[in-house]
Amino acid sequence: MSRFTEAPIGGAGIGLRTKHYQDVLSGQGAQLQEVIENRPPVAWFEVLTDNYLGTGGLPRHHLHQVRENYPLTFHGVGMSLGSTDPLDYGYLTRLKALIEDFEPAWVSDHLAWVSVGGRYLHDLIPFPYTREALDLFAQRIIEVQEFLGRRILVENPSTYLSFTNCEMSEWAFVKALVEQADCELLIDVNNIYVSAVNNGFDPLEYVRAIPAERVREIHLAGYEEMGQYLFDTHGYRVRPPVWELYRFVLDQLGPTPTLIEWDNDIPDFSVLLEEAAKAQAEIDRLEAAA
Numbered sequence: 162m163s164r165f166t167e168a169p170i171g172g173a174g175i176g177l178r179t180k181h182y183q184d185v186l187s188g189q190g191a192q193l194q195e196v197i198e199n200r201p202p203v204a205w206f207e208v209l210t211d212n213y214l215g216t217g218g219l220p221r222h223h224l225h226q227v228r229e230n231y232p233l234t235f236h237g238v239g240m241s242l243g244s245t246d247p248l249d250y251g252y253l254t255r256l257k258a259l260i261e262d263f264e265p266a267w268v269s270d271h272l273a274w275v276s277v278g279g280r281y282l283h284d285l286i287p288f289p290y291t292r293e294a295l296d297l298f299a300q301r302i303i304e305v306q307e308f309l310g311r312r313i314l315v316e317n318p319s320t321y322l323s324f325t326n327c328e329m330s331e332w333a334f335v336k337a338l339v340e341q342a343d344c345e346l347l348i349d350v351n352n353i354y355v356s357a358v359n360n361g362f363d364p365l366e367y368v369r370a371i372p373a374e375r376v377r378e379i380h381l382a383g384y385e386e387m388g389q390y391l392f393d394t395h396g397y398r399v400r401p402p403v404w405e406l407y408r409f410v411l412d413q414l415g416p417t418p419t420l421i422e423w424d425n426d427i428p429d430f431s432v433l434l435e436e437a438a439k440a441q442a443e444i445d446r447l448e449a450a451a
């Protein structure tokens with residue numbers, strides 16, 4: 162039985178970042194503490210799980226404080242679902258303990274790989290959309306889900322190139338994967354837009370193919386214009402074309418919990434609140450029209 166009493170997750174959430182913890186620890190502004198006490202209109206926070214797996218003490222203490230007041234979701238990069246390395250059961254065991262401690266509404270990772278030969282890389286590495294890759298991902302997701310005793314969400318990547326040996330589109334791969342692995346989806350709208358521009362496909366075609374019944378969460382973030390391509394830096398406000406695509410996604414999927422992700426040049430918390438309010442307004446618009 163849960164130690165936390167709360168409604169199911171809905172509406173717009175914010176990615177919890179250590180910058181906002183530091184405000185609390187240093188006493189300079191006590192921003193997050195004020196946030197907690199005043200209960201701002203943030204429906205939930207998403208936690209970068211890999212930051213808490215090896216730590217006790219203060220980080221977990223503050224996370225417990227947040228958890229007392231808000232629902233949480235977990236988002237990680239360490240499952241390395243597309244790697245040919247064996248699954249890291251040490252990692253999964255620590256993750257499972259964190260899940261039992263904080264009871265997140267759900268747990269997500271990426272449609273990518275981050276390790277080879279036991280060495281972990283700092284980036285999410287893409288892969289060709291082949292039948293072989295599909296079988297590999299599906300088998301590993303099934304194993305992870307059996308170990309954790311729950312379904313996980315997988316997130317679509319942002320890509321900068323296409324492999325010549327692809328046997329299917331990314332959206333066909335995603336659709337086949339959720340059926341084969343019986344997993345759920347985290348659809349990153351910014352990633353779809355960035356990949357569409359960089360690889361020259363129609364983002365609307367991608368969105369129309371998404372199996373709506375499998376989507377539990379949406380991500381929104383800001384990319385950087387690099388001239389020849391778009392770079393998924395998560396360092397800006399959500400760009401206008403992504404807001405436009407987000408509205409199309411919501412029309413396709415219905416009201417869906419949506420997270421503002423910001424990982425570089427992290428701004429004041431008030432900026433994240435503004436972005437979340439914009440996403441919430443879009444969800445409210447959809448619900449009012451229903």
Ligand SMILES: [Fe+2]
Pocket residue numbers: 316349380382422
């Ligand atoms: Fe994302």
